[in-house]
Amino acid sequence: xxxxxxxxxxxxxxxxxxxxxxxxxxxxxxxxxxxxxxxxxxxxxxxxxxxxxxxxxxxxxxxxxxxxxxxxxxxxxxxxxxxxxxxxxxxxxxxxxxxxxxxxxxxxxxxxxxxxx
Numbered sequence: 001x002x003x004x005x006x007x008x009x010x011x012x013x014x015x016x017x018x019x020x021x022x023x024x025x026x027x028x029x030x031x032x033x034x035x036x037x038x039x040x041x042x043x044x045x046x047x048x049x050x051x052x053x054x055x056x057x058x059x060x061x062x063x064x065x066x067x068x069x070x071x072x073x074x075x076x077x078x079x080x081x082x083x084x085x086x087x088x089x090x091x092x093x094x095x096x097x098x099x100x101x102x103x104x105x106x107x108x109x110x111x112x113x114x115x116x117x
Contacts, residue, residue, distance in 0.1 A: 003077075003078065003079060003080055003091070004067070004071040004072060004077060004079040004080070005079060005080045005089070006067075006079060006080060006081045006082060006089075007063055007064075007067055009060065009063055010054070010056065010060055010063060010064055010067075011054040011055065011056065011060070012082045013054075013082065013084060014050075014052025014053060014054060014084055014111075015052065015053050015054060015055065017053075018051075018052060018053050018110075019050075019051070019052040019053075019084065020050070020051050020052070021048065021049065021050040021051070021084075022048055022049050022050075023046075023048060024046035024047060024048040026041050026042050026043065026046050027039055027040070027041065027042065028040055028041070028042045045117030046117065047114050047115065047116055047117065048114065048115050049095060049112065049113065049114050049115075050084065050092075050112075050113050050114075050115060051110070051111070051112045051113070052084070052110075052111060053108050053109060053110045053111065054108075054109050054111065055103070055106050055107070055108055055109075056106065056107045056108075056109050057105075057106060057107070058105070058107065060107075061100065061107045061109065064098070064109060068094070068098065072093075072094065075093065075094040075097070077093075078091050078092060078093040078116055079091075079092060079093075080092075081113065090115050090116075091115070091116045091117075092113040092114060092115050092116060093113065093114055093116060094111065094112065094113060095112040095113060095114050096112045098110060098111050098112075
């Protein structure tokens with residue numbers, strides 16, 4: 001099965017305003033009877049969240065909605081997405097449904113992703 005790719009007709013980067021990313025919480029702590037908890041890494045491959053928004057025209061919003069519904073099967077399938085830092089494409093999955101806010105004749109689309117290993 002081919003991994004879907006972010007459509008080239010959509011914006012290729014998040015707006016700087018409102019963009020955020022978090023480091024993965026990759027530690028597992030186990031309580032012991034005496035002394036500090038034992039701590040270890042959960043895995044060597046982290047999943048970490050990134051969130052941002054994009055300005056889209058009505059036509060782009062429709063392309064985006066179609067991509068989410070058809071290509072990612074309502075967010076169930078991972079897809080490749082342009083790296084916000086300019087590297088090679090990332091494999092991501094949507095963490096929650098996107099939200100849309102009308103701004104004049106454009107749409108501000110908020111997208112929450114998790115970057116997969």
